[in-house]
Amino acid sequence: MVKVLAILYKGGKAAEEEQKLLGTVENSLGIADWLKQNGHEFVVTDSKEGPDSDFQKHIVDAEILITTPFHPGYLTEEVMNKAKNLKLCVTAGVGSDHIDLNAANKRNITVAEVSGSNVVSVAEHVVMSILVLVRNFVPAHEQIVADDWNVAEIARNAYDLEDKVVGTVGCGRIGYRVLERLQGFNCKELLWFDYTDLPEDKKKPEFKRVDKLEDMLARCDVVTINCPLHEKTKGLFNKEILSKMKPGSWLVNTARGAICVRADVKDALASGHLRGYAGDVWDVQPAPKDHSWRHAFNPLGGGNGMVPHYxxxxxxxxxxxxxxxxxxxxxxxxxxxxDPANLIVINGDYASKAYGEREKKASGQKPAGP
Incomplete structure (x- = not known):
């Protein structure tokens, strides 16, 4: 018998009414019966915070841990050291930065995620977020539900996406798809920055690589972040790098909240240097009620396109x-x-260059592009 622990979010009435909400405690990824029929113990909970949480209680003897990026159980080295039986960590989704990967390497714990499961969904959300910001949609909608009508107040900060320069930080499976979906908007330029080149068969003349991040930021009207969170990208968009962005530009982050410095983004919005900030990822999840991104606005009171991580x-x-x-x-x-594409760390080493340099083994590296 193997003990499997899953940290998921409660769906409540929504999960009871919609069984396709598989990522919830109630519907348990659809694997509860399968695990139990095969004689395994399956513990599912949303309790993940603090020393008295179910997460802390059950991790001590769990062999498999399932987490999600949407309600992450943060597996620090300290928590991992309590987990004497832990052999496999599975991210139900994409993004395993809630796990201390260096500690997992030390303990020879395999970390895997479902590569590619979210790429279409996130790419579509990025394009939607860009349009929401550029067209000044949120203040316009709020006007309507407030029984108001003032076209001038909305139109003064609404633009077309056509003839704008858009750039992606990271041109992997999501970033590449964002560029593909933007082709129909007749943007002036579609730029990308990444540590590795695209495969030859994925290169397109309309997708232009920029070698230096600062150079791309200075040219872009819209920047979208589509890279993993690791040591080199944590806090990447700080006060200094934000100052390199084109004044009045828009920033979309559906990658990881901690890639952006919370206070610096809010300050850039308040000053008007950023015209808008949108995304669904937060540096703490669930985001506390007093999180500054909930109430970060540009000088005209708009520019906020933040939503829960979905x-x-x-x-x-x-x-x-x-x-x-x-x-x-x-x-x-x-x-x-x-499947090598799903592996993040295995046998005490990184399997994906997206998260760390793999010195010993070459297989499993996630490529740029789709």
């Missing part, structure tokens, strides 16, 4: 990452090799 957990994405989670665990039980 871009990668549409009902379509939930089916993909639930099936992928089951496949990873099934392979573990049967002793089969994992």
């Amino acid at each position: 871009s990668g957990t549409t009902l379509d994405a939930q089916i993909r990452y639930a099936n992928g989670t089951k496949d990873i665990i099934d392979r573990y039980f049967s002793g089969k090799d994992q």
